[in-house]
Amino acid sequence: MTIHNVLVVDDSKTELLYLSDLLKRQGMSVRTAEGADEALKRLADAKPDLILMDVVMPGQNGFQLTRSISRTPMYADIPIIMCTSKNQETDRVWGLRQGARDYITKPVNPVELMEKIKALE
Incomplete structure (x- = not known):
């Protein structure tokens, strides 16, 4: 599967612009x-083809949304990469247990992010 279309979920406009660019x-x-x-x-x-998911957001957080998406049959095949400032190992493990395929911490290293995306293809 080649990744062409990405949905970026983040409550920070700055982060949305950075990742989109x-x-x-x-x-x-x-x-x-x-x-x-x-x-x-x-x-x-x-x-x-891919969702980049922040964790800390108002309302439903990224862990909850990841769990919801990954357990919905119509969307369960969409890979999710958690993209967050939460850098504890317990956060990474929890994110993966919610259905994320990978986990990257902010500030996002562009090379590392692209390597993680390529590994999904």
């Missing part, structure tokens, strides 16, 4: 969502 420079199409409700609307509109 990074991915677009790699030739990917990017849609963004600033929280769980908006992310679910974007999923209903068009299924992405």
